[in-house]
Amino acid sequence: MSASSATSGIPGQTSCYCNHLGVLRTSWTDSNPGRRFIGCHKWQEAHGCGFFVWFDPPMCERSKMVIPGLLRTLRRVEDEAKRAKKMDRRFKTLLMVTWVLCAVVGIWCMI
Numbered sequence: 001m002s003a004s005s006a007t008s009g010i011p012g013q014t015s016c017y018c019n020h021l022g023v024l025r026t027s028w029t030d031s032n033p034g035r036r037f038i039g040c041h042k043w044q045e046a047h048g049c050g051f052f053v054w055f056d057p058p059m060c061e062r063s064k065m066v067i068p069g070l071l072r073t074l075r076r077v078e079d080e081a082k083r084a085k086k087m088d089r090r091f092k093t094l095l096m097v098t099w100v101l102c103a104v105v106g107i108w109c110m111i
């Protein structure tokens, strides 16, 4: 996951230093997980003009401790689900190959 993610729709219509509407983003750093901020529309390009203002109030210390752990657990579970899905596809392919081989052998034995 990247350090921030953007969403559309900015309450208050804040403009950045390059006179474009700022973009509401969500921080995913360990020190501010899930905290939203408004940044330049070119934030991905070395943070654009450098405009930055927090949209959400500071997070409590408990949230800063708990949320990163939950995010790590979520990423681990998502990775395990991806691996399980990949294994499922392999087993289905192997099963199809087995059925085809059985059919070929069965037809060959009848000849």
Ligand SMILES: [Zn+2]
Pocket: 016, 017, 018, 019, 020, 040, 041, 042, 048, 049, 050, 051
């Ligand atoms: Zn800007």
